[in-house]
Amino acid sequence: MQTQEQDIAGIAVARTATGQAAAVLRRSALHDDLKIEIFDSMAPLEAEWRALERDNLASLHQSYDWCLPWTETFRRPLAIIRGSIGGRTAFILPLEIIRNRGVRRAEFIGAQHSNINTGLFSTEFLSNGDLTPAQTAATVAALRGKADLAILRNVPLEWRGRKSPLGSLPAVENQNRAFQLPFLESFETSLKQVNAKRRRKKFKHQSRILDAKGGYEHVIATPDQQHALLDLFFRQKATRFKEAGLPDVFADAPTQATLHKLLRRQESASLDATLQMHALRLTGEHEGHVPAIAALSRKGDHVICQFASIDETLVPEASPGELLFWLMIERLHKEGVALFDFGIGDQLYKRSWCPVETTQHDLLLPISAVGHVAATIQRGITHAKTAVKSNRAVYALIQRLRSRHGTATAGADTTEKD
The missing domain is CATH 3.40.630 (Aminopeptidase)
Incomplete structure (x- = not known):
């Protein structure tokens, strides 16, 4: 040294x-x-x-x-x-x-x-x-x-x-x-920052579509599920980047290896996590299909969505990515989080959720x-x-x-x- x-x-x-x-x-x-x-x-x-x-x-x-x-x-x-x-x-x-x-x-x-x-x-x-x-x-x-x-x-x-x-x-x-959603005293009050009525209407519409096809579940990956879910994210994101004509910033082996290592660095006695995989998984007619994935990090009362992906081969009309965000945000609101951070980069879905922009x-x-x-x-x-x-x-x-x-x-x- x-x-x-x-x-x-x-x-x-x-x-x-x-x-x-x-x-x-x-x-x-x-x-x-x-x-x-x-x-x-x-x-x-x-x-x-x-x-x-x-x-x-x-x-x-x-x-x-x-x-x-x-x-x-x-x-x-x-x-x-x-x-x-x-x-x-x-x-x-x-x-x-x-x-x-x-x-x-x-x-x-x-x-x-x-x-x-x-x-x-x-x-x-x-x-x-x-x-x-x-x-x-x-x-x-x-x-x-x-x-x-x-x-x-x-x-x-x-x-x-x-x-x-x-x-x-x-x-x-x-x-x-960067775009953030502050959590207020209740979930309903938090939603009012981004038009609660419209948000709830959209959530019910998405749920009805997926329920008609057999249902869905919010998956918070267990230790033995995390790595497979991260690899699925890499495949989904590669497809999206290719369709958009953009370079795949997750494609190189060192970056993928590092993100896999971050999955293992989580305090067992704390809610804090360097990286934790979440997903929307379908049941029933499309059992096991994963149309949306997100990776969250948490430190104290601040949660960051580090990256997310969607697979539009099935049920694109249900906007599965937006539905997954609803499920994650609703859950985190009960766990003492003060700020949900959608990260840097201007996207329409971020603006639809976030009343706060950080320069x-x-x-x-x-x-x-x-x-x-x-x-x-x-x-x-x-x-x-x-x-x-x-x-x-x-x-x-x-x-x-x-x-x-x-x-x-x-x-x-x-x-x-x-």
């Missing part, structure tokens, strides 16, 4: 005329008396990592059990940033190094399949606000030689009422937003001269994608062209979401 350190000198607290001014300076001194270290492995940080991730608002995607399978499978070089104050860990940013077109990018571990990233911060550090310019400069210095550009993708600058300490870093708004940003921190150029290019790419997506006619044309070319785009770089 190798580490690099970068110290920031503490700032002396000057005597002031008022106690209030002195308190401000003391907070500043605490905030800047920070040591930055870069770790190339996860194990030395496990205890303090797990302590920080207990924060309910810290993203599951920076949890130890989420990050470990990605590192075990992809084996990319790691550059895990730990900031400490007085020997106590203030924050951890779990980064890996990805080489692409001659540029070394430091990104959150597994970022290509993350829906939200926050980093991990202590309560003490959170109370002090944003990273200071001195701390940012120290982080850049510590990463020098390891990366050209740090890209922290899909970071909400404010999340559930809390401002991100990363908000002071240079940022560009991500072209995609996310990509934070760009150049390390080298090459990184400064890459950051400028990255901003341009993101702005272009945003412009295209905001023009529905142009975006529809691009989607049609993709469908025509089909597998011609299958070899495209999929490290970035569209």
Whole structure:
């Protein structure tokens, strides 16, 4: 295990005329008396990592059990940033190094399949606000030689009422937003946020269609069912991507292996789960057929739908994907969940369920001269994608062209979401 350190000198607290001014300076001194270290492995940080991730608002995607399978499978070089104050860990940013077109990018571990990233911060550090310019400069210095550009993708600058300490870093708004359904005091009240009458009418219509064909059941996969259901998802999703003319971001063996590992990382004494498979399964006339699958992650009171798929060969008129969401949301409402997160990406079904949209940003921190150029290019790419997506006619044309070319785009770089 190798580490690099970068110290920031503490700032002396000057005597002031008022106690209030002195308190401000003391907070500043605490905030800047920070040591930055870069770790190339996860194990030395496990205890303090797990302590920080207990924060309910810290993203599951920076949890130890989420990050470990990605590192075990992809084996990319790691550059895990730990900031400490007085020997106590203030924050951890779990980064890996990805080489692409001659540029070394430091990104959150597994970022290509993350829906939200926050980093991990202590309560003490959170109370002090944003990273200071001195701390940012120290982080850049510590990463020098390891990366050209740090890209922290899909970071909400404010999340559930809390401002991100990363908000002071240079940022560009991500072209995609995330969509959430807050759970209120009752299921009925929660539904009223998205037109309860229409929702219930649709649910009854879907149920009648499937009941006429023999019925259905909501399956929460047991340990011996999880892997087969995940493999079925890969097949269903591959079909959907091919029909849409899009590259299959789940097709590569390392990604599939990592997701299988995540299925095994679940606390038996807790409702939390890194990945749990759900499905709608038909009974009766089409016994055993699975027309809809979803994978959920849970950390505290936050549930994320990581991915979902449908099979329209049977009963497409019943909108099985939407029906599965109803069943999952209804169940989770009884289990103390506060927020159901449909994840990043603008889809009509998400808008139909979600009264809340969360804007996310990509934070760009150049390390080298090459990184400064890459950051400028990255901003341009993101702005272009945003412009295209905001023009529905142009975006529809691009989607049609993709469908025509089909597998011609299958070899495209999929490290970035569209």
